[in-house]
Amino acid sequence: MGKKKFPKAKKTISKRDLSERLIKLLERNTKEKLTFKQICTELSLKTHPAKMLCKDILGAMISDDYVFESAKGKYTLNHRGTEMTGTFRRKSNGKNSFIPDEGGDPILISEFNSGHAMNNDKVKIAFFAKRKNQDPEGEVVEILERANDTFVGTLEVSKSYAFLVTENRTLSNDIFIPTEKLKGGKSGDKAVVKVTEWPDKAKNPIGEVIDILGKAGDNNTEMHAILAEFGLPYVYPKEVEEYANSIPTDITAEEIAKREDFRKITTFTIDPKDAKDFDDALSIRQLENKNWEIGVHIADVTHYVRPDDIIDREAQKRATSIYLVDRTIPMLPERLCNFICSLRPDEEKLAYSAIFEMNEQGEVLHSRIVHTIIKSDRRFAYEEAQEVIETKQGEYATEILMLNELAGKLRAARFADGALNFDRVEVRFDIDATGKPIGVFFKESKEANKLIEEFMLLANRTVAEKIGKVGHSKKAKVLPYRIHDLPDPEKLDTLAQFIARFGYKIRTSGNKDTVSKSINALLTEVQGKKEANLIETVSIRAMQKARYSTHNIGHYGLSFDYYTHFTSPIRRYPDMMVHRLVTAYLEENAPSASEEKYEELCDHSSQMELIASNAERASIKYKQVEFMADKxxxxxxxxxxxxxxxxxxxxxxxxxxxxxxxxxxxxxxxxxxxxxxxxxxxxxxxxxxxxxxxxxxxxxxxxxxxxxxxxxxxxxxxxxxx
Structure with a gap:
């Protein structure tokens, strides 16, 4: 905003004078939107009549399409020409919209004027003349880039033609399929269809069947359909699996000599009872000085998956494993994630490890990141480890209890620093052999879960600090960080208004520690109350989404200045990137990697994480409906x-x-x-x-x-x- 304010307005100011001042102010601030309060301050409007006159002028300018008012009550000049480029958003009711690239309010595009654009297509539109008291409208004049050309639905096949009937609310017309393009599909089959053309005068797009998923209603069919709807893979390429099958599993003496040997130190894994891919293990031993050495050992995936080999390219494309209600769609071939890399008990495994020397107060005195060889002594399910914690008896009780004590101190220190404490109950389904949900149970995070979580957080934070924390005169080398921005102030205000009806309060301004401690106090206060789940849900919506970036801004939710993902390379591609870069930087003192290349990979990984999360939610919703269908x-x-x-x-x-x-x-x-x-x-x-x-x-x-x-x-x- 301009530093220089306008001269103080006279007690009575003419409409013409105020209009000129207002236009000059908006022209001076084309790169930001101004609230009405900011406008009044900048124009030195102190009296009520002057403010009301300004409001009237703004209203007239908005009506004439000279000024935009956003949904958040902010104003900016309209610099639109007669044509614009942006994103087309299709609705099944025909009231489509266009989102300009340059920002601003959506523009209505009727079905008649859509030019057969499909949802999320990049398009060019032309404006219609503005009708008084009507929203602006336009017409698609060119489709610049198709966002998606494949759809999932159910086939309806007749003697001479067929249609794909979709439940996709963003496609208003069924897809016409010539019978020779059915690929053997029959009525009632779920299929993936590619739109091949949409002639100007045709009501329906024309397509061809790419894949038959199976009969509608079959559990495998429906889970594959959910994956296909989101453009996610539901089968693993044979050539990638064959390549994985050719990878040797022998660990040579030469390789062992390069690594720190932890095979004789007490080591175990703690995972869900149905887990098969164990990508982290903990070791613990007491040192002669009475301090504790804790090893966080992570599967050394990148020892086996080389940059740009066929497995790496597939993993990079997938970016993450996908967890539907009844299955996991792995990022890596099964032989790697469940066998070669998995830290299974009584098997020698290669690991990349963060080793910590800690005192009994939970303070980290020294740490190092090293390649290791380990041998897990025991595989614990979370329930088994929890029983040891609660009864103080069982295998490796001394080690588990000490780890739990140290984890508790790490956790307490994290919350004291302002970390947010979202500790939600997760809903899970009991599923029979056919995939039908037969019961619901609630998964709570207990001490055993939090023990593992705390040491994974410590390892991720330490790795990020090793690379990112450099002197003032030095520039840190490129690394994918896991970042989390400050909450949106407007969303915090909305949250405060919402919780007020339940009698709760939070701070919405002040430094980040003040706000985060206020949110934590709220989350603690609602525990056990009937509104707890609802308030936690609305609170989470007020937060920004965590994502990957090479531009570090810290992690607000964890209250860490440096944070990355290092601990799950079996199921997340960013962890593989971090393993490779950290190895190069620490062992070879390599030059910094390409920021542009890794930022692009970070963006892709963030996007795939979001898509996978949406697919997971869709599978949960499907099972909810299936569970309630007989009720x-x-x-x-x-x-x-x-x-x-x-x-x-x-x-x-x-x-x-x-x-x-x-x-x-x-x-x-x-x-x-x-x-x-x-x-x-x-x-x-x-x-x-x-x-x-x-x-x-x-x-x-x-x-x-x-x-x-x-x-x-x-x-x-x-x-x-x-």
Missing amino acids: LGQEFEGVVSGVTEWGLYVELNENKCEGMIPVRDLDDDYYEFDEKNYRLIGRRTHKVFSLGDPIRIQVARANLEKKQLDFTLVDESPKSKK
Whole structure:
């Protein structure tokens, strides 16, 4: 914003004078959007009439499309020409929108004017003349780049033609498929179809079948369909598996001589009971000076996977393992992740290790990052390690109890430094041999889980500091960091307003430690309360998403200035990148790697992590609907977990399954959506349904194809508007 303020406005200022001042101010600040308060301050508008006149002028400028007002109440000049480029967003109701590359509000594109653009396509549009009191509209004049040309759906096959019927809400028309392009598909098959053309005058796109997934409703078919919907792989390439099968497993004496030998030091793994890929192990021994040496040993994947070999290229493309409800889609071939690299008990394994000397106060006195050879003595499931912690008895009880004590001190120090304490209960399904969910259970993070978590955090932080923490006059070498930005102030304000209705408060301003400690106090206060899960969910939404970048800004949630991912190279490609770079920097003193190359890899990894997470959520939603499908007509207690203009989302207390009460089924009144306060308000009765309200529902419909549960209201006990 310009440093120089306008002269103090006269007590009475003309509309023309104020308009000129306002235009000059906006022209002077084209790179930032100004709030109304900032505008008044800059224009020295002190009186109420002057502020109201400014408001009127802004309203007229917005109506004339001369000024934009964002959803957050900020103003900027409209610099649009008659054509713009941006992203096309398709909606099945035909009310498509265009998101300009340069920012600004979305522009309406009717189906008639969409030019057969598909969701997320890069397009060029032309503006229509502005109609008074109407949103701006445009027409797609050119498709610059297709975002996606494959779709998943169910085949409907007739004698001479076929269609792919999709539940994709961003595709308004079914895909026409010539019978010779069906690849043997039959009616009722789930298939992946590629759109090959969409003639100008044709209502439907034309496509060909790429793959038949199986019969709709079959568990494997549906899980593969979810992966295909997100563009994720559901089979592993044979040539990659064959290459993995040719990798020798022998560890030579020459290789052992290069490494620190931990084979005779007490070492074990602690993992979920159904885990097969053990990518981390802990060793512990007491030193002569009575301090403790703790080894965090990580599978040395990059010893076996060489840069740019066929396995590396496939792992780089996938970037992460994917965890659906009933299966894991691994990043690496099974022979590597479950056999060669997995730190299985009683087998000699190559590792890349962070070794710490710690005193009994949990302070790290020395650390080093070294290649090692280890031999795990025991494989613990989390439940087994937890039993040792609780009973103080069992195999390796002395070692586990000491590790747990040190982990507790590390954890306490982390929270004292301002780390956030999100400790949510996860919902899991018991699944039978056919993949059908037969029960629900809640997975809590206990001391055994936190023990492992704390030492993994310590290793990741230490590796990041070894490379990133350099003197003021030096530039750190390139490394992929795991970064987490400060919360969005506006989202924090929204969170504060939301929790106020439950009687809670948080600090939304001040330094980052003040804010994070305030959020932690809130999370502690809500523990055990019926609104705990809801408030934790809304709190998480106020946070930024963690991501990968070579530009380190620290990790707000963990309160670390330096943090990376080093401890899971079997399932995350960034960890493989870090292993290679750290090896080069520490052992060979290699020059810094290409920032451009690694930033691009970081962006790809962040994007694939997000897509994998969305696929995981879709698989959970599918199993929720499948689990509730035989409970139609049954009643459950729940809580309003989301409020939208089209209805109320309700999370059931008993099993955490979520469904919707469509607003059309709230037929006792016409309900209006109060977006700011997360509520629906009856126009006539003034009944209010708010986020967090307890509610009783009946299960009305379970649509597996759409992954959608519909509820109806049983106990109408909403609050009245005050």
